[in-house]
Amino acid sequence: MTELHSLGLQELRTGLDNREFSSSELVQALLTRAKSVSKLNCFIDILEDSAKKSASVADQTLGKDHGKPLLGIPIALKDNILSVGSRTTCASRILHNFQSPYDATVTKKLNDSGAIVFGKTNMDEFAMGSSSEASTCGPVCNPWDTSKVPGGSSGGSAAATAASIVPGALGTDTGGSVRQPASLCGIYGIKPTYGRVSRQGVVAFASSLDQVGCFARSAGDLAVLTSALCGHDPLDSTSVPRSDNSFEVPAGANIKGLRIGVPREYFIEGVEPEVESAVRKAIKSLEDQGAQVVDISLPNTHHAVNVYYVIAPAEASSNLARFDGIRYGHRASDCKDLKELYYKSRSEGFGEEVKRRILVGSFVLSTGYYDAYYLRAQKVRTLIAQDFKAAFESQCDLVACPVAPTTAFGIGEKVDDPVSMYLNDVFTIPVNLAGLPGMSVPCGLDSKNLPIGLQLIGKPWDESTLFRVAGAYEHATDWHTKRAPDSSYVDATGSAKDSRRS
Ligand code: GLN
Numbered sequence: 001m002t003e004l005h006s007l008g009l010q011e012l013r014t015g016l017d018n019r020e021f022s023s024s025e026l027v028q029a030l031l032t033r034a035k036s037v038s039k040l041n042c043f044i045d046i047l048e049d050s051a052k053k054s055a056s057v058a059d060q061t062l063g064k065d066h067g068k069p070l071l072g073i074p075i076a077l078k079d080n081i082l083s084v085g086s087r088t089t090c091a092s093r094i095l096h097n098f099q100s101p102y103d104a105t106v107t108k109k110l111n112d113s114g115a116i117v118f119g120k121t122n123m124d125e126f127a128m129g130s131s132s133e134a135s136t137c138g139p140v141c142n143p144w145d146t147s148k149v150p151g152g153s154s155g156g157s158a159a160a161t162a163a164s165i166v167p168g169a170l171g172t173d174t175g176g177s178v179r180q181p182a183s184l185c186g187i188y189g190i191k192p193t194y195g196r197v198s199r200q201g202v203v204a205f206a207s208s209l210d211q212v213g214c215f216a217r218s219a220g221d222l223a224v225l226t227s228a229l230c231g232h233d234p235l236d237s238t239s240v241p242r243s244d245n246s247f248e249v250p251a252g253a254n255i256k257g258l259r260i261g262v263p264r265e266y267f268i269e270g271v272e273p274e275v276e277s278a279v280r281k282a283i284k285s286l287e288d289q290g291a292q293v294v295d296i297s298l299p300n301t302h303h304a305v306n307v308y309y310v311i312a313p314a315e316a317s318s319n320l321a322r323f324d325g326i327r328y329g330h331r332a333s334d335c336k337d338l339k340e341l342y343y344k345s346r347s348e349g350f351g352e353e354v355k356r357r358i359l360v361g362s363f364v365l366s367t368g369y370y371d372a373y374y375l376r377a378q379k380v381r382t383l384i385a386q387d388f389k390a391a392f393e394s395q396c397d398l399v400a401c402p403v404a405p406t407t408a409f410g411i412g413e414k415v416d417d418p419v420s421m422y423l424n425d426v427f428t429i430p431v432n433l434a435g436l437p438g439m440s441v442p443c444g445l446d447s448k449n450l451p452i453g454l455q456l457i458g459k460p461w462d463e464s465t466l467f468r469v470a471g472a473y474e475h476a477t478d479w480h481t482k483r484a485p486d487s488s489y490v491d492a493t494g495s496a497k498d499s500r501r502s
Contacts, residue, residue: 183453
């Protein structure tokens, strides 16, 4: 019999509704799985007691006409998303003991859909990073090769989904933090259009870029989870009322005549040849199904990383001002005055990368530099958004390109070189700057058996086309069925080899 942990969201729905197994059995199976793969270090907290309780409540309703798409199904949350009954630490010392005071809107929506919050996943501190190494809880490992990073910053959510601990998980994406780890872990990940999903109750990093997204192991599963999250929320002023918040992967998805733009600026030096060749093959497979491939140019792409590393730190420095030891966060002891309290609390509480961003952000916003950096970056941001707009207006219906220039790199390999870490996001950052929907779709393995992702970028609010194309691609290829071999990361004794530092 197939083991419960390996079933996807939709298979679990069927199995639970047919009473083939109970939600309590499912939760137990996933807890056992989580223990046997604990060396991946995906979780900051596993919410064993509350997950078991919610499962037994769900079991009362299963079999009845419940109408809840996720009833009895465990989902993991990145640890920057509030969920009552859990800590929300953002993998930072400054919030090590912060109890969620209320549910984020996405948590509430998951609960309303019947989902069970399984645990809070490990991440880069305050979502700043591309490798999930910058965490007070230690690095997350990639299930395909535990000496490699899973990507970041939502690396715990990606690795937990890829390693079949949970069928799906939530992350946040400010510059690529859902799509890049999805790519490096060989699963699906989506960042919806800016404004599609509420950020109320999600710890803010860079508010003009942040968006909640999710991970799953098939396009159909991803559509179910995405649909559960979307919808207008008056508590987030950037949230937009829409009537098209439900997504699916149509059976026999037809992509005939669809114009797919392939931007030449996304196939540049620094892209690994194996990544380029897998992505080009994937595009060819879409062409074989009747899509029309169009060569396009997004000429301002090369400014994106520079622009992002002005705007994101600027907004972060402002958002993180609240963690001062008084309003929020760790408070240093034995301080002689208020200034020292701020100074010591923040020095002790924040990690190195977060401090670097706060310093850069404060600098680019300071008097005399604001116009030269922040204002200028905003102008170039508009140019980047206009590149996409022009392409979508006259040349193509969506864009296809790599998610990241390389496959998973080694743990420790880039920690001392922030710029090379930042360059990981060259192809994902423009999508956040333009507010567009983007999806990562598994499309190959390199010669080291590490996953490669195809990025699909849509017009604003056109997630439906991304799901349609992902469905058509999934139908034609079998990359989505590839899993990291259990032997590379499962502890055979099943015992909890816990590598976490707390
Ligand atoms: N890697 C990027 C950064 O460090 C993006 C992070 C994210 O999307 N949260 O800022």
